[in-house]
Amino acid sequence: MSGAALFPRDPAVVAPGAVHVPGWLTPEGQRELVEACRSWARGPVPLRHTALPGGGVMSVQTVCLGWHWQPYRYTRTADDVNGARVAPFPSWLVELGRTAVQAAYGEGGAYGQDGAEGGDVATCAGYTPDTALINFYDGSARMGMHQDKEERSAAPVVSLSIGDTCVFRFGNTETRGRPYRDVELVSGDLFVFGGPARFAYHGVPKVYPGTADPATGLSSGRLNITLRETGLPD
Numbered sequence: 001m002s003g004a005a006l007f008p009r010d011p012a013v014v015a016p017g018a019v020h021v022p023g024w025l026t027p028e029g030q031r032e033l034v035e036a037c038r039s040w041a042r043g044p045v046p047l048r049h050t051a052l053p054g055g056g057v058m059s060v061q062t063v064c065l066g067w068h069w070q071p072y073r074y075t076r077t078a079d080d081v082n083g084a085r086v087a088p089f090p091s092w093l094v095e096l097g098r099t100a101v102q103a104a105y106g107e108g109g110a111y112g113q114d115g116a117e118g119g120d121v122a123t124c125a126g127y128t129p130d131t132a133l134i135n136f137y138d139g140s141a142r143m144g145m146h147q148d149k150e151e152r153s154a155a156p157v158v159s160l161s162i163g164d165t166c167v168f169r170f171g172n173t174e175t176r177g178r179p180y181r182d183v184e185l186v187s188g189d190l191f192v193f194g195g196p197a198r199f200a201y202h203g204v205p206k207v208y209p210g211t212a213d214p215a216t217g218l219s220s221g222r223l224n225i226t227l228r229e230t231g232l233p234d
């Protein structure tokens with residue numbers, strides 16, 4: 001057992017608008033999400049290494065719901081994969097997103113869609129994510145520092161982690177470099193970034209292989225699900 005595991009991991013404000021809620025998903029909730037991800041990974045668009053404009057591919061494997069993300073835009077069909085229309089965004093995942101934002105910001109929804117502090121209750125209730133990126137990391141996959149900025153909405157990003165523990169680097173809105181904070185995301189953890197943190201650079205410099213609890217149904221690797229509002233018309 002690592003020293004950190006001796007102590008409870010309390011919710012933490014990593015930066016204004018960025019909240020880490022350890023252990024938010026129940027073991028059952030994690031198992032259900034793993035099952036759902038397995039089925040989404042089968043199609044209509046398969047889980048794949050996203051091709052980058054420079055000719056390389058991402059080390060992470062991804063499949064999307066609602067809208068298909070490719071560098072650097074959203075479309076309804078996966079034109080860089082197999083041309084299929086992406087699977088719909090299920091309503092239960094909208095509900096999960098709302099509950100997550102509420103867990104992070106509290107009943108009052110501390111950060112509004114416009115980034116203002118002190119938003120009203122409608123902020124959480126009105127959160128309507130319409131795209132999800134499901135990322136699978138094997139032991140050597142990484143994600144470089146980037147902003148989630150293809151969305152035309154400043155609504156928060158909800159991030160759920162299952163499987164292997166990783167280092168999640170959460171930085172600032174100006175540069176890829178310092179200042180940033182490194183946070184360990186463990187299976188079941190929730191991380192929400194909105195308000196002044198919505199367009200902060202972030203990335204995953206390290207995954208710790210073999211740290212997943214097979215009871216989630218994922219014997220190795222890390223799953224990350226991010227929910228976002230694209231702000232695009234239906």
Ligand SMILES: O=C(O)CCC(=O)C(=O)O
Binds near residue numbers: 143168204224
């Ligand atoms: O895997 C993570 O925790 C972050 C994923 C991410 O930043 C993204 O999909 O844009």
Ligand SMILES: [Fe+2]
Binds near residue numbers: 146147148
């Ligand atoms: Fe991101």
